[in-house]
Amino acid sequence: MPPVRAREVAQEPLFCYSISMNAEQKGHLHPITQTIREIYSVFYELGFEIALGPELEREYYNFDALNIPADHPSRDMQDTFWIKENGVGSKEGGEGSKEEGGKKVDIQNIGRRLLTTQTSAIQIRFMQDKLKAGIEPPFRVIAPGKVFRNEATDDTHEAQFYQMEGLYIDKNVSMAHLKGMMEYAMKRIFGPKVEIRFRPSYFPFVEPGVEVDVRWNDRWLEVLPGGLVHPNVLKAGGLDPDKWQGFAFAFGIDRIVMLKHGIDDIRLLYSGDLRLVDQF
Amino acid sequence: MKVSHTWLQTYFDKPIPSADALSELFTFHSFEIEGIERLRDSTSRLTDTVIDAKVLPDRAHYCLSHKGVAEEVSFLTKQPIKSSRSSKSILVSLDAKPTIKIEDTHFCRRYMGRYVELNAAALQSHSTAAQSSGQQIRAFLAAIGQRSISPIVDATNFVMFDVGQPLHAFDADKVQGTIVVRAAKKGEKIELLDSSEGPGKEVELLASDHVIADNVGPLAIAGVKGGKRAGITPSTKSIIIESANFDPTAVRRTATRLDLRSESSKRYENEITPELASLGMEDVSILVSQAYPAAKFGPIVDQYPVKAIHTTIVFDPILVEMRLGIRIPPREIKDILERMSIDIAEAEEGKWRLTIPFTRLDLKLPEDIVEEVGRIYGYGHIQGIFPPVSKAKVPVLPMYYLSEMIKNILVEQGFSEVSLYSLVANGEVETAYPLARDKAFARANLTDGMMACVEKNAMNADLLGLDVIKVFEIGRTFTKEGEFTMLSIGVGQVKKVKGEKVDNILVNSWEMLNKELSNNLKPKIITKGTNAVCEINLDELLKSYKVPSNALYSDLHFSPASPNMYRKISLYPFIVRDIAVFVPENIEADNVWLGIEKGIGNAGAVGLLARHSLFDTFKKDGKVSYAFRMVFQSTDKTLTDDEAGKIMEKINVEMKEKGWEVR
Numbered sequence: 047m048p049p050v051r052a053r054e055v056a057q058e059p060l061f062c063y064s065i066s067m068n069a070e071q072k073g074h075l076h077p078i079t080q081t082i083r084e085i086y087s088v089f090y091e092l093g094f095e096i097a098l099g100p101e102l103e104r105e106y107y108n109f110d111a112l113n114i115p116a117d118h119p120s121r122d123m124q125d126t127f128w129i130k131e132n133g134v135g136s137k138e139g140g141e142g143s144k145e146e147g148g149k150k151v152d153i154q155n156i157g158r159r160l161l162t163t164q165t166s167a168i169q170i171r172f173m174q175d176k177l178k179a180g181i182e183p184p185f186r187v188i189a190p191g192k193v194f195r196n197e198a199t200d201d202t203h204e205a206q207f208y209q210m211e212g213l214y215i216d217k218n219v220s221m222a223h224l225k226g227m228m229e230y231a232m233k234r235i236f237g238p239k240v241e242i243r244f245r246p247s248y249f250p251f252v253e254p255g256v257e258v259d260v261r262w263n264d265r266w267l268e269v270l271p272g273g274l275v276h277p278n279v280l281k282a283g284g285l286d287p288d289k290w291q292g293f294a295f296a297f298g299i300d301r302i303v304m305l306k307h308g309i310d311d312i313r314l315l316y317s318g319d320l321r322l323v324d325q326f
Numbered sequence: 327m328k329v330s331h332t333w334l335q336t337y338f339d340k341p342i343p344s345a346d347a348l349s350e351l352f353t354f355h356s357f358e359i360e361g362i363e364r365l366r367d368s369t370s371r372l373t374d375t376v377i378d379a380k381v382l383p384d385r386a387h388y389c390l391s392h393k394g395v396a397e398e399v400s401f402l403t404k405q406p407i408k409s410s411r412s413s414k415s416i417l418v419s420l421d422a423k424p425t426i427k428i429e430d431t432h433f434c435r436r437y438m439g440r441y442v443e444l445n446a447a448a449l450q451s452h453s454t455a456a457q458s459s460g461q462q463i464r465a466f467l468a469a470i471g472q473r474s475i476s477p478i479v480d481a482t483n484f485v486m487f488d489v490g491q492p493l494h495a496f497d498a499d500k501v502q503g504t505i506v507v508r509a510a511k512k513g514e515k516i517e518l519l520d521s522s523e524g525p526g527k528e529v530e531l532l533a534s535d536h537v538i539a540d541n542v543g544p545l546a547i548a549g550v551k552g553g554k555r556a557g558i559t560p561s562t563k564s565i566i567i568e569s570a571n572f573d574p575t576a577v578r579r580t581a582t583r584l585d586l587r588s589e590s591s592k593r594y595e596n597e598i599t600p601e602l603a604s605l606g607m608e609d610v611s612i613l614v615s616q617a618y619p620a621a622k623f624g625p626i627v628d629q630y631p632v633k634a635i636h637t638t639i640v641f642d643p644i645l646v647e648m649r650l651g652i653r654i655p656p657r658e659i660k661d662i663l664e665r666m667s668i669d670i671a672e673a674e675e676g677k678w679r680l681t682i683p684f685t686r687l688d689l690k691l692p693e694d695i696v697e698e699v700g701r702i703y704g705y706g707h708i709q710g711i712f713p714p715v716s717k718a719k720v721p722v723l724p725m726y727y728l729s730e731m732i733k734n735i736l737v738e739q740g741f742s743e744v745s746l747y748s749l750v751a752n753g754e755v756e757t758a759y760p761l762a763r764d765k766a767f768a769r770a771n772l773t774d775g776m777m778a779c780v781e782k783n784a785m786n787a788d789l790l791g792l793d794v795i796k797v798f799e800i801g802r803t804f805t806k807e808g809e810f811t812m813l814s815i816g817v818g819q820v821k822k823v824k825g826e827k828v829d830n831i832l833v834n835s836w837e838m839l840n841k842e843l844s845n846n847l848k849p850k851i852i853t854k855g856t857n858a859v860c861e862i863n864l865d866e867l868l869k870s871y872k873v874p875s876n877a878l879y880s881d882l883h884f885s886p887a888s889p890n891m892y893r894k895i896s897l898y899p900f901i902v903r904d905i906a907v908f909v910p911e912n913i914e915a916d917n918v919w920l921g922i923e924k925g926i927g928n929a930g931a932v933g934l935l936a937r938h939s940l941f942d943t944f945k946k947d948g949k950v951s952y953a954f955r956m957v958f959q960s961t962d963k964t965l966t967d968d969e970a971g972k973i974m975e976k977i978n979v980e981m982k983e984k985g986w987e988v989r
Contacts, residue, residue, distance in 0.1 A: 073742040073796060075733060080887035083730075087884050093716025096726045096879075101748070101802045102755065102768065102809045117575040119383045119596050127749075128758040129768075161748075161757065161768065186716060192748065192802070196761060205761055206748055214713065221700065222651025226710035244705035245354060246697075248382035254649075254697035256705060257358075274649060277693060291649070309892045318744040318779035320790055320797065321895045326888035 077303045077326045078208050078315060082190045085210060085297060088234040092227075094186040094212070099168035101192055102129070105158040111170040111282035112251040120250045125196040127161040127205075161194035165211035165296060166251055169275075172213065173283025183290050185215040190299070201311040208299035215275070215285065215292035221254060224272055224293040228258050232269070235302070236262045247271060251279045252294055267305065270297050328470035329395050331375040333488070337396035337407050345375035351402045355701050357381055357389070365469055374469045386596035387687040391490030394685070401665050401702055416611045420624040424501070424566050429508040431631040433536050434548070435571040436600035437507055438607045441498055441624035442614055443564045459616040473522065478558050478565060481613035483589075490598055490685075491569060491606030492590035494538075496545055496556040498564040503541030505566070507548060510535040516544040517554045518586075526554050535580045538568070549577040549594040550586050567614070569607040571600035599684040600634050637682040640673055641692050649696045652708050662702045663695070724873045725811060728843075728864060729800050730882050732813060735842050739835055741796040741815065746775040748801065755804040768804035772814035773852055773861045775799070780818040780857045787820035788902045788957050791937050794819055794831060795857075800864070811864040819856040828858045836860065843871045900936060900959035901970045905977060908951050908987040915940050918952045921984050925977030926956075934958045934965065934973070951989060 075083075086096065099107075105116075114120050168189040176185060189211040197203055214227070225244065232240050243266070244256040252273025260269045272295035277287035300312050307326065309315070314322050331345045342348065349359040358380040365374045381389045388394035400407050424439040463484045464474045470487060474480050482493035510531035518526035529547075531537065537544040546552040549572040558565065571594075578595035581587050607626055615621050647653050660670055668689075669681035682689045689695065700708075733743060749757070753767030760766035769775065776799060783795045795818035803812050815835050819828040829851055836847045845867065849860040907918050919938070926932055935958060942953035958965055958973065981988050 073737040073740045075737055076743040076745050077887065078745055079733060079743060083884040084887040086879075087886075090720060090879055093718065093720060095721050096723045098723065098725055100809050102804055117578050119386065119574075119578065123382070127760075130756040130758040184714075184716065194748070196757075196759060198761070205765070216714065218648060219713065220649055220651030220711070221705070222708050222711040223713035225651075225708050226712040229710045230712060244708065245358070246356065246701040246705065247358065248384040250383075253691070253693040254700050274693070277691060306887065307890065307892045310894075314895070316745055316747055318746050318775070318782065318797070319786075319895070320742050320744075320783045320792075320795070321786055322892070323742045323744060324790060325892060326890050 074320075074323050074326055076315075076323055077307060077309075078299055080326060081299055081303050081306070082208070082210060085231075085235060085299075085302075086188055086190070088231050089186075089188045089212065092186065094188045094214075097168050097172045097187045097189045099162065099165065099171055099189060099191055101162055101194070102159055103162040103167050105160060107170050108160055108162055108164065108167040111279065112164075112166055113276050113278045113282075114250045118250075120248075124163040126163055127194050127196045129159040129161075131159065162191070163195060164193055165189050165191045165209040166294065168211055169213050169251070169279065169294065170283050173215070173280075173285060177284045183215040183285065183292075184217075185213060185292070187211075187213050189213070199313065201313065204300070204312045204316065206316065207312070210297040210299055212295045212297075213275070213292060214294070215280075215290055217290065219274065219291040219293055221256075221274060221293075224256075224274070224295070227293070228270075228272065228295065232258075232260050236260055249273060251276050253277075258295065262305070269302070270295050272296070327379050327381045327390050327395070329377045329379055329392060330466055330469040331377065332373075333392050333466050333469070334396055334399065336411055337393065338399070338405055339408055340405060342399055342405065343403065345377050348399065349377055352377070352379060352398065354704065354706065355402050356398045357385060373465075376469055383596055384688045386593075387598060388490065388685040390593050390596065391486075391488060393489045397666075401662070404665065412609075412612055414612050414615070416608070416615060416623050418625050419622045422624045423627050424498075425504040426627050426629050427504055427506045428629050428631060429506060430536065433509070433573045433576050434507040434629075435573070435632065435634075436603050436628070436630045437505075437571075438569040438603050438629075439505060439627045440567045440607060440611065441564065442567060442611070443622040444562065444614075444618045445620035445622060446563070446618060459613070463613065476558055476560070477617035478562070478614065481610050481617060482567075484613060485606055485610045486589060486593070489602065489605050489609060490593060491602045492549065492593050493606055493610050494546060494552055494568040494570075494590075495558055496552075496566045496568070497558055497562045498566045499562075500556040501540045501545065501566060505545070506539050507570070508537060508539060509533055510537045510544065510547075514544060516547060518547075519552045519554055519557050521551075529584055529586075532583075534576070535583075536572070536576055547580060547584070547586070548572050550581050550584070550591045551588055565614075567607065567610055569603040569610070571598065571603055597687055599687060600630065601684040604628070634684055636684065637686075637690060639680045639682065639689065639692060639695060640677050641680050641695050642675075642677045644676075645692050646696055646699050649693065650700045650708060651711055654699065654703055658703065659699050662699050665702075666698065720879065722873055722877050722879060724868055725864065727873050727877060727879070727882070728868060728871065729811070729813075730879075730884075731842070732800065732839060732864075733798075734882060735839055736798050736815070736835065739796070739838055741798045741835065744776075744779055744797050744799050746772070746779060746799055746801065750775065753804065754806050769801075770805050771803055771861060772799055772801055772812050773859050776814040776816040776859045776861075777852070777854055777857060780816040780859065781854075784818040784820050784857065787818075788955070789900050789936055789959065791939055791957075793821040793823070796831070796835075813862040813864055814859060815862075816859045817857065822856075828856055829853065832858050832860055836862070843867070845871055894961065896936075896959050896961045898960055898962070898964045900957050901965050901967070903956050903958065903970055903974055904941075904953060905956070905974070906942070906951050906953040906989040907981055908949050908989055911945065911948055911950050913950070913986075915943065915952050918986070919954065921980055921986070922954060922956075922977050925980035926973060928980060929973040929976035931958070931969075931973045931976075934960055 172187055193209050194206050228242050232242050241261040243259045247255050247257045249255045249271050253276045255273035257268055258270045258272050259266045275292040275294050280287040353359050360380050361378040363376040367373050422441045426439050428434045463480050478495050486492050512533045514531045517528045520526045536548040538546040538548050545556045574595045574597040577591050581591035643656050667683045671679040673679040749765040750769045751764040753770040755768040780795050798815045800813050803810050817828050817831045840847050849862050852859050937957040939955050941955050944951050
């Protein structure tokens with residue numbers, strides 16, 4: 047891809063390099079905030095807005111609407127913190143019983159709750175809210191957020207971490223657009239020399255689904271999952287998949303922070319230790 | 327899914343690419359490869375290579391088998407799969423057959439059963455054919471990490487890993503009457519077969535579980551695990567082979583609830599086609615006949631109430647270009663689909679009617695076909711196209727704008743941002759299966775974590791070079807009333823300053839917020855010793871503070887992330903030493919420090935100096951006193967007072983040589 051020329055960038059740059067303060071007097075932003083700001087700045091210039099979603103999410107938005115039905119093996123891909131309430135927490139209930147007392151329950155609003163496992167959950171809420179407000183696509187949105195996985199922790203795994211979801215909805219969107227966007231964004235984030243590649247993968251809410259790898263400092267890194275938004279997800283968001291398509295991607299912020307700053311233990315990021323934060 | 331290269335080769339006439347070459351192909355066209363293991367015999371000769379493929383739920387319908395992976399090899403290399411790997415067929419020489427009844431046809435889509443007399447006694451103790459066949463199967467199973475159990479169980483396991491159909495064998499003499507596939511009765515119990523994890527346990531079933539039962543009771547938990555009562559033993563004389571298909575959801579629920587995930591339940595819960603049952607039955611019969619050459623077979627009983635039908639997809643080939651963004655010649659698209667045994671018929675308006683093979687339960691929508699074409703053709707062919715971007719004003723989300731503005735204001739005032747744990751020991755919202763007892767709740771406030779954070783950082787104040795610890799966090803809290811976005815600010819006064827109270831620093835911080843946000847915040851201060859914390863509800867704040875309608879994110883002046891590389895935090899304690907030096911008035915602090923540094927250098931301790939600062943200066947009688955604080959810390963050991971003392975001695979020597987007085 048040829049280098050992106052300035053005229054292709056739609057918004058004024060978000061970065062301000064000119065502010066200089068007495069560095070000794072100032073505090074420090076957490077490196078996660080710094081990286082989220084840096085990445086968002088790239089997408090802001092392309093017209094992406096910001097959306098935030100709940101950390102305490104409904105099963106419907108986190109799973110069902112994202113084409114991850116109850117009792118499907120794809121639920122195993124993310125170990126989930128379910129909230130203990132209404133009988134959840136005894137193994138008897140199994141997963142996702144949608145019927146209670148013979149009545150269908152309103153799964154969008156009173157279904158089971160969990161700590162959100164992926165910022166992708168924000169996709170559905172965003173599309174629904176826009177359509178409710180009478181706003182039709184194109185949609186361009188970035189959704190940073192804290193997510194949770196019920197997994198044993200070690201120096202590369204935490205029960206909480208940050209993701210940053212990207213969703214782009216328009217007409218005639220293709221994998222080539224996803225690749226073009228990723229090539230541009232990765233060059234901005236990792237430097238002009240990086241290359242990217244797609245590998246096939248599976249995430250229920252995209253089809254085709256890919257892993258986007260970045261070649262950085264002579265090493266191929268698995269940086270983010272992405273793909274074309276699955277027709278079932280568009281429908282759940284209220285859009286007609288014959289008319290609208292889109293791509294989605296999700297940065298793992300912690301991993302990027304660790305790579306760029308050479309931090310060797312993810313748990314340091316949540317230790318509240320200024321010996322870490324004040325280095326950046 | 328562990329895949330033996332030698333096993334895979336049995337599907338092809340011509341040699342297939344090496345395991346390394348196949349792994350490369352799979353990585354870019356099929357699925358992730360988690361490892362390659364080379365197996366060697368006692369003379370270090372390479373006997374087999376095993377590829378560990380990460381088969382996710384989309385390909386699990388067919389790739390949890392060597393047959394499915396062989397199909398992938400065929401898609402990618404264009405090498406055809408052998409039409410048949412065995413010429414042997416089974417002669418039916420007995421009339422005996424099991425009586426089978428499916429009570430729940432939603433749960434059990436197909437049940438095939440067959441009676442076999444093993445006639446093991448007639449086996450001329452060591453038939454060489456039986457031996458070599460058994461050896462081959464054991465070698466294949468061993469290659470993928472499966473231990474050999476008995477000729478019958480090995481045969482059923484082998485066929486499961488070969489074609490993907492789980493199978494089960496019962497001791498026919500122990501089955502009483504009709505074999506029924508039915509829902510379990512609540513409270514019904516079954517003693518399970520032993521497994522590699524230990525002796526079989528007895529489990530109690532629910533009405534939502536399903537069993538294979540006879541007139542006496544359950545023989546097996548359907549699709550999950552066999553029972554002990556009709557299990558195969560060394561004295562088994564005749565068997566009933568089961569090749570069946572069960573509902574994925576029900577099998578998954580039972581296997582999950584009983585914590586009995588097995589290779590069998592894994593295949594059922596990912597869903598396999600009922601069409602596969604007949605292949606499984608044929609193949610396992612052949613293996614049984616090889617292990618027991620005198621075995622006599624009854625006819626196959628096949629209960630198949632609702633026959634599977636082929637999925638058809640009306641596909642417009644233009645969709646490939648529309649979704650992938652590359653033009654692939656129609657001939658090439660057809661070629662890829664035909665390699666997948668997808669039947670293509672021309673339909674109206676240039677569309678194709680695709681008939682999907684039974685095994686490919688992953689292919690339901692036109693988008694699924696696009697993915698198949700894209701991955702086989704190769705995503706590497708896609709050239710990036712920069713998508714249209716928007717010149718319209720980017721709408722501002724008030725909560726994000728407010729949060730980032732507050733971060734800026736506090737950082738300007740010397741506060742550093744922390745991000746603490748959301749899962750804590752106490753709260754109002756509890757998780758069902760916590761990682762640890764002290765992480766069972768979602769936090770109800772930020773204050774508790776912040777107070778601990780201030781206390782911890784106060785202990786490192788000298789190392790951080792701070793007289794006051796100033797931290798903040800913006801994060802979510804969870805109470806019975808709901809989820810809230812909160813700001814907590816923490817202050818720890820490490821060094822007492824006359825007339826300055828820790829509360830004042832905190833009050834100053836929100837007064838600054840009040841000024842910038844034209845607000846009137848007055849949060850409650852929680853004090854603990856010399857530390858103080860307050861917490862502010864930003865959802866509430868957003869009710870009184872309105873983001874200006876002309877606000878832009880660019881007003882927030884984001885700057886690029888720090889380029890700094892992380893310097894490892896030492897795990898060892900630090901030692902603080904102060905020194906005050908009296909020097910003539912014309913000598914500057916920097917010069918004095920250079921002298922001190924030289925002394926540290928003479929002690930060989932430059933690497934141990936973690937931080938230094940000038941903390942006091944005063945003049946008297948034409949002389950000036952500079953007081954420095956030095957923090958020493960090693961990255962690989964605990965420094966002793968003695969070691970610090972030696973550094974100080976060298977500094978003193980250096981000061982004396984300069985003619986300066988150490989006070």
